Amino acid sequence: MTVNPIGGGQIGRSVPRLEAREKVTGRAEYTHLMRLPGMLHGKIFRSTVPHGRIKSIDVSAAKKIPGVFAVITAEDVVKVIPNPYYGPAFHDQPILALEKVRFVGEPVAIVLAADPHVAEAATQAIVADYEELEPVYDEVEAMTAKSYVHDELKPAGTFADLKHLKGQRNTNLALQAKLRRGDVEQAFAKAAHVFEHEFRTQKCLHVPFEPFCSIADAKDTHVTIFSGTQGPSFVRAEIARLLGWPENRVRIKVPYLGGGYGGKLYMKLEALATACSMIARRPVKIALTMEEQFYLITKHPATVRIKSGVDKDGRITARKCEVFWNGGAYADIGPRVTHKSGFTAGGPYDIDNVWIDSNAMYTNMTPAGALRGFGMPQLTFAYESHTDMMARALKIDPVEFRRNNVLRNGRPQATGTILKDAALEPILEHVADRLRWTEKFDRGSGTIKRGRGIAFALKACVSPTTSVAIVNVGADGSATLYISTVDMGQGSDTAMAQMVGEVLNLPAEEVRVIARDTDITPYDMGTLGSRSTFHMGHAVRLAAEDARGKIAALRREVGEPEGSNTPVSGLFIKKYGMKAGNIVGSGSYKPDYVAPDHDTGLSPEITPFWMVAGAGAEVEVDTETGRVHVAKLVNAVDCGRPVNPRIVETQISGAALMQLGFTLFEKINLDSGQITNASLADYKIPGIADVPPIMINEAIDAFQSNAPFGAKGVGESATMPLSPAIANALDDAVGVRLLELPITPEAVLRALRVKEGRPLDDD
């Protein structure tokens, strides 16, 4: 190995995924497939009421069923974990329901048995009695409701901006994030036009193909947890906190994940599995069914009220947004979604006066958390629909209207942070170009109408967060990278190996990646918010550079001249007298960040980088059925310099197709708090037939100047602009505007009938 200062040629290579062969040959390890000796299976008994006080839980019959090892309720849990409440933002969620239940499906008890079928059957023999309380479901109504999901707010203490909420009572508002820039009311008064709309998005599911699964093996002095989690370092710290143990007694090992999408962040089944294992003194596995995923974590439904003032030249001068996030019964990371997406609710526009209230609401539904985009797709659906509606009303071409208002590098974003390395305008032009926006367009005929829509968006990265990496170079010159980044299909192991290879001048395929085991791999805040390429990328770069520096020092120490070609293995032999030793490099990274002002939300440094994405859609609408067929879909992102172009392309297409489901058909239906379509038979996700016949997925030529090798994240980007691009295309095709997702045939047909003056109900 020679150290090549101009780089090892590994960045920008479409290296096949390191784990591909293991996965396609079925040898890759997933938590769902694992069994430990003596392991018990846990099956959960769940609440049947949305809100209630627990009067009694009778487990006596279940305990008598042959093969049942134990039946555990909160009463047992508190004997091993006295304060069993957890959560990243609020310590609001009990390991098993304690005193109250807050949503239908909440875990109330768990049966342990060697045979999972016995455990499942025994849950049927448990009887719980509740004093029912008034439930609250709607995120807007929750603000004024007189029934409260929680008696008292319990901030976790992790986030400074939540501390003031401690002990607040009689509220369903978990967090209100504000942004105040300029004077919107004055600007509205002066505006030539004022537009105001309200949008709503639905409750959706992550649907990782590997459902949630955790195995805990608690010993007297330490616990090992195998879990399909995106955040092993977080889970480790949180389990340690619950147990009152130092973190080095808690080991979180993460096999491969069968998808995550934000759903597998923070604590999910790990605390319950740990409590069970401590009580049973056996390894305990809890593996959810597909159906049970509906009762664990979902996407936030949101209501977005958006109001803009536009001057006579078509420039947006003021924007007011009021956003209500339906966080369900437990906050999970909802308050962060509320805050982080909140400050970009004004969109990718250069607006002097911005007023935003972003409200995290508790309701009596399955909790909501992060889902690929961290709230941005909900907001973007609102603001980019709103943008088109204004353009149409003003009879300005929607691309031209955006071009007139786009935020440019060097200008302050709503928070005051100066935009840098964010290719908003190029993305807009690129999508318009790919759609041949200015060319003549076939608008269809008969009952099939055709239309086009465009949207684009800007997302900040969650900050400040830390990543640490270790690079170990062995005596034969081979390198091993240690990271806690979770490769859940996004290709992080491969991308990080490329970075090590780039610095150490090794082929990426020869870098061994050891990942996702907190006993071994150093701290990482979590694999979320498209942060890994940038944050862990920096840590990996620093660790590899540290190793490279130590190799250079070894070269000098053993008396090799500068620029000698002696391979690394030769240096070790010179130093140690035999093939022995290691060089250990480490790197830590945390980007600069200035916390936003509590009252104004302003900050000169709110994010280390901006993610930018644009989408363009051509749709065919069947006016007889209301069906919207996406004939062509263009997805374009700015991810800086792609580390692995092929993986970037699959990230774009994957994100877009996922959002296509949320746009056209996915929705969790609720009836009095009961989910009525909790199965993949009833809850449809996109299949191969839903893929647009023409789909273009592109990263534009870009470079993030403060990033490792110019690269930034891309996992979420293409989710952001897709829904409004389709809504805008629908309007363009048939002149109806849907303010709510999903854009189902029924909704379209209903809107068409309303437009024609004959509502659907008339049929």
Place this chain on the structure above:
Amino acid sequence: MTVNPIGGGQIGRSVPRLEAREKVTGRAEYTHLMRLPGMLHGKIFRSTVPHGRIKSIDVSAAKKIPGVFAVITAEDVVKVIPNPYYGPAFHDQPILALEKVRFVGEPVAIVLAADPHVAEAATQAIVADYEELEPVYDEVEAMTAKSYVHDELKPAGTFADLKHLKGQRNTNLALQAKLRRGDVEQAFAKAAHVFEHEFRTQKCLHVPFEPFCSIADAKDTHVTIFSGTQGPSFVRAEIARLLGWPENRVRIKVPYLGGGYGGKLYMKLEALATACSMIARRPVKIALTMEEQFYLITKHPATVRIKSGVDKDGRITARKCEVFWNGGAYADIGPRVTHKSGFTAGGPYDIDNVWIDSNAMYTNMTPAGALRGFGMPQLTFAYESHTDMMARALKIDPVEFRRNNVLRNGRPQATGTILKDAALEPILEHVADRLRWTEKFDRGSGTIKRGRGIAFALKACVSPTTSVAIVNVGADGSATLYISTVDMGQGSDTAMAQMVGEVLNLPAEEVRVIARDTDITPYDMGTLGSRSTFHMGHAVRLAAEDARGKIAALRREVGEPEGSNTPVSGLFIKKYGMKAGNIVGSGSYKPDYVAPDHDTGLSPEITPFWMVAGAGAEVEVDTETGRVHVAKLVNAVDCGRPVNPRIVETQISGAALMQLGFTLFEKINLDSGQITNASLADYKIPGIADVPPIMINEAIDAFQSNAPFGAKGVGESATMPLSPAIANALDDAVGVRLLELPITPEAVLRALRVKEGRPLDDD
């Protein structure tokens, strides 16, 4: 945590072993207990002749047995590993016998089956035909025999002093290590007295209670091997070499070991398991029975010819030693045993003229390797018996004779290296004191005669060797240590945790030790030769100091005043804005070393430290049965400053009791190359009834000035002087001198009868 320059109070504490609870509750993991999904069991078909050319191996019948997955011979092995020869000193040992067999019990073929009983049964159906060759068994005869175990010598290239042997033919001499100091012949000529004796020691077994076991799981691009090995870094490198892969594709994971004693060093079953797994494309486990251990590795039998010249004042002026080591059919680490013990064959005496030839011989027996003492117990039996014999002949008190000749600190040892921090004289005086040497002694009556004996010894440490350690401090201040040192019962995990605690001012119990996994833990030359406390101790100290330095730098970086009491977790929060991040410290250690001159064996720096031990025995000899009962046993060692006094004490007692078996009864019996007592029913090891009723195990007050915290190794020390102390006590009791081990009742009785002029055969 505050950094306390005077230390954390962890050294010298008898911390209970960290793994004690896991072990006593049966939850500790051993390779023998492990099963992987789809795993096959391998059972070995072995040679029935001691030396022969393979004419044919018929596996057809075995293959047809239902349940047999595969039957593998060398022909299959070479398809996946073209050059299947391995070994630390010579690449002489094939994975399965190729062309020739060289000892009875050598693996010739292996049957794989899901059911180990099926595999075992199928080995009976294999038929091999050999052209038998003349065998050689005796280590002295091997020197002049005309039959050669190997056609050609194949040095591994690892050791510079073996390179000149490459390609040598027509020899059974694998290595001759010489030491030439002064002029012995001239000194003998001038001496007042010259004594010459020949001693022999027997072939013995390590008998770890967990027999050897390895599991290999070979994938296309990497292999994971679970193995009870003392040298994971060595096995990794050697497997990588055999496969032609970089080392980072080979993972050696070592669960707990049920004992090692040097037998589990270097390659044992790992290469065979790997070849099988590559061929079968399944995980393969090879677990030996107790009986099969007799065909894997043993202790070296040795013949020691020793001649001394003594002047009129009782000073030893010259010593000549000729040592023949019976290495068996494959060299394993025998040449190192030969060399490293060779240069101390002169004993713990200050002798101006020394001549040593130490010869590593190939023979047609089970290979011999390291066994707790690395050759020293064999040598010490010889030279400390010889010492007593001279003292008795000269009518000088044996303690006084030793006192007159002892090597003192500041004086050159035979190699020329100046003795330092070696408490030879204090150990001698301590043992004499504990035996009340100068007081009146009850010499028994009737048929029970009582006697006393003393011996002491000096051992160099194997050099130059390297150890690397990593210490990771988490955001809550808890620390994790990564080392490849193998805790096989000697307590290394606990001792190393104490060293980390000492530097970082944490209780040792709170330091988590991650050990023995080459994907994770950095390089270590091996857990052997009592080197870990010193070598890995230094690496651990350096790694912890590196971490401590980085903590101090972090303290400065976040603006904490020097000496502030803010805990480490507080520094992380200040730096990262939340409980995040790690500090990674690493340390590498290799002691200074000057390779001995090829012709004279002299070196000014042959070892980083000296191990010293003394033993004193009081025995009762039954003159009617020949039984020797050890009534009192004193074991004293200089291990510098004990890190964990309680563990040191158990190391002393364990080593002494092990050597007691080798002294009084353990012996592998051979008949025409066939082992006739290959079972624990016939091969007796010490039981509770063999423990001397009075047994004193002590580390004397000492400090090794160049050692980490003043501590050096102790695992082997007490094995060295025990056998001659008992042989000397026997002579003292009944006036007979045994020149060969073991000292069985039959041998004693025979010697008594010879002394009385009526040989045993007369009965």
